Amino acid sequence: IEDNFTLAVDKELALLDSFDIEPSFLYDPFMNEMKTKILEKDKHFFKAMNDAYLFIPAIKNTLSKYNVPQEFLYLAMAESNFRTKAYSKKRAAGLWQFMPVTAKKFHLKIDAYVDERRDLIKSTTAAAKYLTALHKRFGKWYLAAIAYNCGGGKLTRAIKQANTDELSVL
Numbered sequence: 001i002e003d004n005f006t007l008a009v010d011k012e013l014a015l016l017d018s019f020d021i022e023p024s025f026l027y028d029p030f031m032n033e034m035k036t037k038i039l040e041k042d043k044h045f046f047k048a049m050n051d052a053y054l055f056i057p058a059i060k061n062t063l064s065k066y067n068v069p070q071e072f073l074y075l076a077m078a079e080s081n082f083r084t085k086a087y088s089k090k091r092a093a094g095l096w097q098f099m100p101v102t103a104k105k106f107h108l109k110i111d112a113y114v115d116e117r118r119d120l121i122k123s124t125t126a127a128a129k130y131l132t133a134l135h136k137r138f139g140k141w142y143l144a145a146i147a148y149n150c151g152g153g154k155l156t157r158a159i160k161q162a163n164t165d166e167l168s169v170l
Contacts, residue, residue: 018069020140066128096127
């Protein structure tokens with residue numbers, strides 16, 4: 001049992017490291033409360049992973065090609081449940097839930113006939129490029145993930161207001 005616990009902790013530490021998050025965050029009360037809630041929803045997680053088993057190798061391969069941590073595939077799961085036809089009320093679409101302006105900035109075609117935000121390979125390539133640009137701008141993968149979700153301007157304002165980019169404060 002102790003070996004399984006050590007292995008689980010090692011995996012969690014490796015995951016935190018891939019997002020440039022300090023190991024001490026593993027003991028953050030807010031993070032642990034979130035983790036508990038997520039574990040209660042394991043059925044949803046495993047169903048989404050099972051439904052996407054064909055997508056996952058292509059996503060990992062593309063992320064790897066752009067030196068983006070492969071764990072960012074979970075961002076696609078969180079954004080769309082791995083559904084290429086996902087669409088939000090705010091007009092975000094596809095696996096990576098690109099807004100039209102961001103999609104066009106990363107050369108995804110959107111017109112009356114085609115919406116490349118719904119294309120697995122093209123949208124994943126655009127997401128990898130976008131995440132790379134965000135990482136270059138903010139310097140940490142967890143900040144790139146936050147900026148991906150809320151926007152770079154909003155994150156910049158939050159960092160300025162908090163006077164730090166530490167995850168425990170943001």
